[in-house]
Amino acid sequence: MKGLFFACLVSAALLCHTQISAQKKVLDHTVYDSWQSIGETSISNNGAWIVYAVNVQEGDNELVIRSADGTYKKTIARGYNATITEDNKFLVFRIKPLYAQLREARIKKKKPEDTPKDTLAIIELGKDSIWKKEKTKGFKIPEKSANWLAYHLEKDTKAAAPKGKPVNKTADSLMHVIDSLQQVIAAQTAAKGKKKSKKDDETIEELYALIDAEGDEPGGSNAETGSTLVLRNLATGKQQEFKNVVKYYFDKNGTRLLLEQSKAPGDSLSKAAVVLVSLQQAKADTILLGGNEFKNFEFSEDGTQLAFIAERDAAPKALTKTYKLWYYTAGQDSARVLVDNTTAGLPAKFTVSPFANISFSKSGKKLYFDTAPIPTPKDTTLVDIDLVKLDVWHYNEDYLQTTQLSRVNRTREEDFQAVYDLATNSFIQLTSKEIPNAYLTNEGDGENVLAVTDFGRRVESQWTGNTKKDVYWVNVQTGAKTLVLKNMNGQLSPAYISPSGKYFIWYNYDTKSYHVSDGKATRNISQGYTYPLWDEENDTPSDPPAYGFMGWDEKEAFVYVYDKYGIVKLFIAAGKKPEVFLTGRPQKVVYRYIRTDREERFIQPTQELLVRYFNDVNKDAGLFIYKAVNDKYSLSPVIAPAAISLGMPYKAKNNAVYAVTEETYQQSPNVFAVAQAGGNNYTAKQLSNTNPQQSGYNWGTAELYKWKTFSGKTSTGILYKPEDFDSTKKYPLILYFYETLSNGLNSYIPPAPTPSRLNISFFVSRGYLVFAPDIYYTKGYPAKSAYDYIVSAAKDLSKHKWVDGKNLGIQGQSWGGIQVAQLVTMTDIFKAAWSGAPVANMTSAYGGIRWESGMNRQFQYEKTQSRIGATLWEKPQLYIENSPLFHLPKVKTPIVIMANDADGAVPWYQGIELFTGLRRLGKQAWMLNYNGEAHNLVERKNRKDIQIREQQFFDWLLKGAKPARWITEGVPAVEKGKSWGLELVD
Structure with missing residues (x-):
């Protein structure tokens, strides 16, 4: 008996030990920094190589090189910014210094030149040896060539001239003259027993002035000395150096390298220059010598032409600078001025814009750039202390003063599109202040550009959120403008223009239809389609947006657009009704096309289309190929639908191989290589294994949960449970909400x-x-709607024995934060509430400002998320009903409010109104103001802090834990920066 009893004790002990050892740790605030995510991802053109970054939240990342078949793996600590060469042979990337070193440099406030620098690295794919070059600041590879690499070295700080001493030969000579003259004068005056005369001092001052004048030559951006650029042939390893390079660019095909060089330090005779290097001939030609500022370099498609902006003549402190458009083509000795202030057709008092966007048409026959009014020079006679600081708000200005001030730099840089025809040497101004925006057609070779303007109708955006627009064709040869649409109320973008530029379509909010125009006639092309092409679930007072545009047919016979569940063909010519191209409507499956070729301009009839599958009911995801077989389209799976979430797939240019991330709530994202295995079959190979440490922690599960609201509607949400969930126990419940979230199940x-x-x-x-x-x-009833869904969900869940209905909490941020504040005035079932950036008073917020953009908030209430749908004067009762401030006496729930003083979306005084009202009524309320922080916290230290406080708050009220001192006592201002109140109290 004793032996049996002892054996039982041993068995029980072993079982107990097994249970204890099987228990997992719970997550705490120390785990964040090392938690991994997948960063930059790329795939070689042949699909053989996949490169991805494994990033940690704070610390040192890894760059991983994998063969698509999984047989090769190379990990590089701190690698990033990786580029695979066009021929699939090399990977070029940068290596960051250790995070600890960079952090130490920031702590010690080291100068930029004294902080640790990046290292350039090159590896031949499939091999292990890595070529490295320290102290580099960037590299470039031609977009469509594999042979060349240019990398830029950091400046050699040791070689820099000491401060306060001359840095050029002329100054050195003058300094010697001054020294000699001072010695001569000193000797003479000593011999004569006299002091230095005023004339002697003037002579010396004149010589010093010469040194100053030498150092005051026009500087501009080239006042910054360049550094060495190295051109490397990747095939041979041979290198060539170029000194004093400020900027550099390859043409797309890798035939030329452009260099902007600064003056050589210490050489007063040198000049800034623009140099063009022929890579095939290994020859460097200076195409422009001398100047202050060069910018916005652009090659033509074939690389034979070059254009840029330059300013060459202004003095260093000139109040006005004028820029010129320069042009170079193969066969010229040097670049020539194409457009300046005297060019025929340039508007009066205009110049070439220093902020010009330059582009050649696809054929290279036309050159597009921007012009701008010559800025009014600053009046230097005005004394700053005498200037009145004043903003004048005028009722009929296009934009509020706050909006104008937030956009002041953009306004200063406002410019207008022009074109130079290189065949006829003619200049045409295309846009103006009255018609400011234009879209190119036929890749810049079209007869017209499509110009859009809301000039004179911008005031109404204060309450509508958008504006009606006029649309013009502008002839590229003459500049003549033809009005096509008046007061267009809808959606129009460059993608809506047909590839040839013959047609354009737009989505009309008024008719909820797509229309097409050739500039002469317009037609509704979606009329008669059975289902809405606009958001079926739109629940704001605004016009519902269209589901979206997919692309044009190659022959421009039709366009592809989306409805809720698939793709629809809309025909350009009259007489054909819209057709379903692909739909998942019967199964409630959403299909969306994924464009894998960034240069794609249209959809070809035989093209294989990669489409994303998403089941709107169970939230499964997948990828399919949709292609024509014997004039009939069929779907074949690339990744079969499953309870997963998929990242954006990257396709190999020349093979049916994809790099894509898969994830679930329980499995962090991992990279998979998905390759065609024969016929329509694809196989997937997992390449990464992020966050293996997660297996040691109590994680959780995610499942869909359905319930009926008080109004009888069926709704869905995501219920997250602990991994060790036990249905015989009771758990506190926190409801977190922001509009609809169930699509994020996986x-x-x-x-x-x-x-x-x-x-x-x-x-x-x-x-x-x-x-x-x-x-x-x-x-009109956002508060009641929130109550209907959130409170009904809380009560439905509380029916389960495993939900502790006495310990319920709510948390929301921004729109969710507003609803938290609303709910605590409408019910007392919640024991704890956390409200981030809430609006307390819609009546005062209605006329308030979104400080980041400077926009007035009226449009939010009348048209968008706040959902009132009327002005404050039309329905004041709705503004009061949906404002927590007016119902604060009903609050019984302790609440924490976050309201930051640099919030650019919700004015932080809204949080103050909520807090001071609660305080006046003796309610339990706390407010956190992270100084200088935005609507959503940006600084990681602040994000970490709020997580601790949020845990302490909910643990105190929902779990009965000890409160922290900031909860019981607060943190007096005198203790700010010394104590944060995070310690627990008895």
Whole structure:
């Protein structure tokens, strides 16, 4: 018996030990920094190589090189900015210094030149040896050539001239003259027993002035000394150096290298220059010598032509500078001026814009650039202390003063498009202040550009959020403007123009249809289609947007657009009704085309289309090829639909191989190589394995949960449960919400210090349930709608024995934060509430400013997210009903408010109104103001801080944990920067 009893004790002990050892750790605030994510990803043109970064939240990343078949792997610590060469042979990348070194440099406030620098690295794919070059600051490879690499070295600070001493030969000579003259004068005056005369001093001062004058030559951007650029032949390893390079560019095909060189330090006779290097002939030609500023270099498609902006004549402190458009083509000795202030056709008092966007047409026959009014020089006679600081707000200005001030730099840089016809040597101004925006057609070779303007109708954007527009064809040869559409209310973008430029389409908000125009006649081309081409679930007072535009048919006979579940063909010519091209409507599956060729201009009839599959019911995702077989289209799976979420796939240019990330809530994103295995079959190979440490932590699960709202509607949300969930236990529940979130069922949520959203994985790991409900709104009643969905969900979940209905919390940020503030005035079922950046008072917020953009907030209430749908004067009762401030006496729930003083979306005084009202009423309320922070926290240190406080708050109220001192006592201003109040109190 004793032996049996002892054996039982041993067995029990072993079982107990097994259970204890099987228990996993819960996530805490120390795990964030090392948690991994997939960063930059690329695939070679032949599909044989996939390169990706494994990034940590704070620390040193890794660059990983994998063969697509998984047989080769090379990991480079701190590698980034990787480029695979066109011929699939080499990988060129940069290596960062250690994070600890960079952090130390920031702590010590080292100068930029004294901080650790990047290293350039090259590896031949499939091999292990790495060529490295330290102290580099960037590299470039031609877009469509594999032979060449140019890399830029950091400046040699040791070779820099000491401060306060002359840096050129002339100055050195003059200094010697001064020294000699001073000695001669000193000797003479000593011999004569006299002092230096005023004339002697003037002579010396004149010589010093010469040195100053020498150093005051026109500087511009070239006042910054360049550094050495190295041109390397990747095939042979041979290198060539170029000194004093400021900027450099390859043409697309890798036939030429352009260099902007500064004056050589210490050489007063040298000049800034633009140099063109022929890579085939290994020959460098100076195409422009001398000047202050060069910018916006652009090659033609074939690389034989070059254009740029230069300013060459202004004195260093000139109040006005004029720029010229320079042009070079093969066969010229040097660049020549194409456009300057005297060019015929240039508007009066205009110049070439220093901010010009330069582009050649595809054929190279036309050159597009921008012009701008010559700026008014600053009046230097005005004394700053006498200037009145004043903003004058005028009722009929296009934009509010706040908007103007937020856009002041953009306004200073405003310019207007022009074109130079290189065949006829003619200049045409295309746009103006009245018609400021233009879209090129036929890759710049079209007869017209499509110009769009809302000039004279911008005031109404204050309350509508958008403007009506006029649309013109502008002839590229003559500049003649033809009005095509008047007061267009809809969506129009460059993609809506046909490849040849003959047609354009737009989505009309008024008719909820697509229309087409050839500049002479317009026609509704979606009329008669059975289903909406606009957002079927739009629940704001605004016009519902279209689902989107896919592309043009190669022959311009039709366009492809989206409805909710698929792709529709709309025919350009009259007489044909819209046709379904691909749909998943019966199964409620959404199909969307994924463009893998960035140069694609149209859809070809025989083209294989990669389409994304998303099941709107169970949230499964997949990838398919949709292609024509015997004039019939069929779907074949690349990645079969599954309970996963997919990242953007990258396709090899020349083979059916894809690099794509897959993830679930339980599995962090990993890179897969997906390759065609024969016929329509594809195989997937997992290449990465991120966050293996997760297996040691109590994670969680995510599932769809459906319930009926108080109004009888069925809705869906995501219920997150701890990995060790036990249905016999009770768990506190936090509801987190922001409009609709259920499509994110299979998205991975890393434990991370968030900008102010709920850190879901963190709370789930620590024994909380989290529920994210979808919310749909009735216009005019956002608070009641939120109550209908959120409170009904909380009560429905509380029916389960495993939900602790007495310990419910709510958390929301921005629009979600507003609704948290609303809900605590409407119910007392929540024991804790956290509201980030809420609006408390819609009546004062209605006329307020979004300080980041300077826009007035009226459009939000009348047309968009706030969903009132009327002005404050039309329906004041709705503004009051949906404003928590007016209902604060009903609040019983303790609430934390985050309101930051640099919030550019919600004025932080809204948080103050909420807090001071609650304080006046003796309610439990706290407000966190992260100084200088935005609407969503930016600085990582602040994000970490709020995660700690949020945990402490919910643990105190929902789990009965000890409160922190900031909760019980606050943090007095005198303690700011000394104590943060995070310590727990008894």
